[in-house]
Amino acid sequence: MTPKIAQFLAEQKPATPCLVVDLSCVRTQYHALHGALPSSRIHYAVKANPAPAILRELHALGSFFDIASPGEIDICLEAGIPAQKLSFGHTVKNVRSIAYAHQKGLTLYAFDCLEELEKLAEHAPGCEVFCRLGVVNTGAQWPLSRKFGTTPESAFTLLQKAHELGLKPVGLSFHVGSQQTNTEAYGDAIAQAAGIYHRLKKQGITLDFINMGGGFPTYYNSPIPSIDQFGQAITKAMNTHFPDTAPRILLEPGRYMVGSAGVVHTEVVLASRRGGGDGDPRWVYLDIGRFGGLAETEGESIRYTFQTPHDEETSGTSPCILAGPSCDSMDVLYEKNLIPLPDEIKAGDRINILATGAYVSTYCSTGFNGFPPLDEYYI
Amino acid sequence: MTPKIAQFLAEQKPATPCLVVDLSCVRTQYHALHGALPSSRIHYAVKANPAPAILRELHALGSFFDIASPGEIDICLEAGIPAQKLSFGHTVKNVRSIAYAHQKGLTLYAFDCLEELEKLAEHAPGCEVFCRLGVVNTGAQWPLSRKFGTTPESAFTLLQKAHELGLKPVGLSFHVGSQQTNTEAYGDAIAQAAGIYHRLKKQGITLDFINMGGGFPTYYNSPIPSIDQFGQAITKAMNTHFPDTAPRILLEPGRYMVGSAGVVHTEVVLASRRGGGDGDPRWVYLDIGRFGGLAETEGESIRYTFQTPHDEETSGTSPCILAGPSCDSMDVLYEKNLIPLPDEIKAGDRINILATGAYVSTYCSTGFNGFPPLDEYYI
Structure with a gap:
């Protein structure tokens, strides 16, 4: 996450879920690609964002x-x-x-x-x-x-x-x-x-x-x-x-130009072992899922990086199943590839999902389960 | 398709893609369920539509x-x-x-x-x-x-x-x-x-x-x-x-109450064997796909029925791969379970997808690839 996005989140405390994109990263990516292939002509794939x-x-x-x-x-x-x-x-x-x-x-x-x-x-x-x-x-x-x-x-x-x-x-x-x-x-x-x-x-x-x-x-x-x-x-x-x-x-x-520029800021809705024993993975439900923009987790193909408020000081991490907020049982992000998260994770915690600038905002559903599309900030 | 929906489509010729729902079917379904379990209390699952x-x-x-x-x-x-x-x-x-x-x-x-x-x-x-x-x-x-x-x-x-x-x-x-x-x-x-x-x-x-x-x-x-x-x-x-x-x-x-009441009206954008031989399946691209509302075709789990203008008089049918209109290669509806469609199918033909009243309008993306959400008519 760029310092600019970190500062924006700390100061503005925007409602979740939201996407924050640092435009300076887009500039950096454009220049790097142009530098790598100077004689090429770049047509940005608008569908990415x-x-x-x-x-x-x-x-x-x-x-x-x-x-x-x-x-x-x-x-x-x-x-x-x-x-x-x-x-x-x-x-x-x-x-x-x-x-x-x-x-x-x-x-x-x-x-x-x-x-x-x-x-x-x-x-x-x-x-x-x-x-x-x-x-x-x-x-x-x-x-x-x-x-x-x-x-x-x-x-x-x-x-x-x-x-x-x-x-x-x-x-x-x-x-x-x-x-x-x-x-x-x-x-x-x-x-x-x-x-x-x-x-x-x-x-x-x-x-x-x-x-x-x-x-x-x-x-x-x-x-x-x-x-x-x-x-x-x-x-x-x-x-x-x-x-x-x-x-x-x-x-x-498309992805190359804007993916790394964006962070999805999300809140934990529920974290629970749900009747399972201590050895079972926890279920962590976020307020964004497959129908709120993270469609590319289908088949668990794109694996994002998650930052939590407990990463620096934690008593330990354990593997978690990550799921979205909807009633839809297909709205699970990672169930085969468990995500290690700090044991302290609880409802209300805010989590950042890195490199989500591409193929997120537009995949979002119009209102599945009554959830509005995610907010977007370009800074 | 109910006579009411057929008449609406014939008279109004609405732009595609759109969803048309016959409310009298919803009434019929409610009464049938209530009749089958008279002492039950019915809570309609709003998320379905x-x-x-x-x-x-x-x-x-x-x-x-x-x-x-x-x-x-x-x-x-x-x-x-x-x-x-x-x-x-x-x-x-x-x-x-x-x-x-x-x-x-x-x-x-x-x-x-x-x-x-x-x-x-x-x-x-x-x-x-x-x-x-x-x-x-x-x-x-x-x-x-x-x-x-x-x-x-x-x-x-x-x-x-x-x-x-x-x-x-x-x-x-x-x-x-x-x-x-x-x-x-x-x-x-x-x-x-x-x-x-x-x-x-x-x-x-x-x-x-x-x-x-x-x-x-x-x-x-x-x-x-x-x-x-x-x-x-x-x-x-x-x-x-x-x-x-x-x-x-x-x-x-949810699905029971409204599924059968709706029809998605869509247009063929392109029909082609795309460089394949006569034995290869045709590709038929519709103007609605997985990101325009037909999300339940994921894994080809829900298999819809398709009505075309050539069903009554056709020289023959052949198996087709059905795909959505977006640039996204995951936006394919049926590729393993080929859909037999009349050989006459061509760009501009209008196709009805039956029993699509549930879990369509709300799955629709806000604007993936720049396509607006589908229109809805409740008659």
């Missing part, structure tokens, strides 16, 4: 933005970002969304199948398109399913088809999986993209860029490679596969 | 209500329901919520551990309490975890302790699991509760009721027992275990 304060901060730094819906277009335009700096990176869009984006002035769109390409040709005629490849996500803690991306052969065919449909085929994209901790994952995907790039070039189509998506990890509680290590792996692979002129690198970081 | 129209409808029929938070207290009071008809059936409550409920006039509270009992004694002095037992959920399609409920031995001790703390021990509760299709599940739980009831009676404590929670199923796409069959199984078990005077039965139906 669409708070206007974050959008304005990144816009001031020169960032581009990747959006997923008309709602995200509006929020970016309202933050003063010009439409030319927005890419529509979602491969699945209804025709009204495409027409809306086209009308607002967006020029760059993703696709991964013929049907989507035809929709783009009709509702955003003449636009720039890039094709998403499906790549293996080994090493990612939040791996992506087969929901998006196509085969190299199909990408090769579709990008030529785009040209025939009057669209501008400008790039290829892939996503190595969110919270990717294996730097080599990018190399394999770049090799695949390069193969298509060179084949298309022979057909007279020269792509402008390779969009490497997001995936750069946030530190939760186990070591991750530095952003420079990712930069080196990507640069090395690009030099290998593009010995002469290389296409530009586009990046779509 | 807290729409004011539903609350007013059930209030007019004489229903009581079970709430989970101050937010749900407010929505009930605003609907004209007196505080005396509300039970606070959530076993995990922060002290502010308890004090708020007490101040508003709620008299009946659940608990399942000593720590919660102590909170109640301090913040709702003199209130009526019931203890939740943990019971096995075999046969439930949405089984509850170990998150709630205690052992029979602990319940016996805690209800006596309640008396010592100046509280009124009035009941025992259990929950056999949501979408429970095994009528015998209630018998086993009633036997357990009866054992504690009789032991407490010998100690001079006579409980008023046994609260059997919810769990009664909604028809999705496989046969379920009728509500009369559940009524008979419960009556038989009560007669067996309470040969003389029996405590009252309380019920907390």
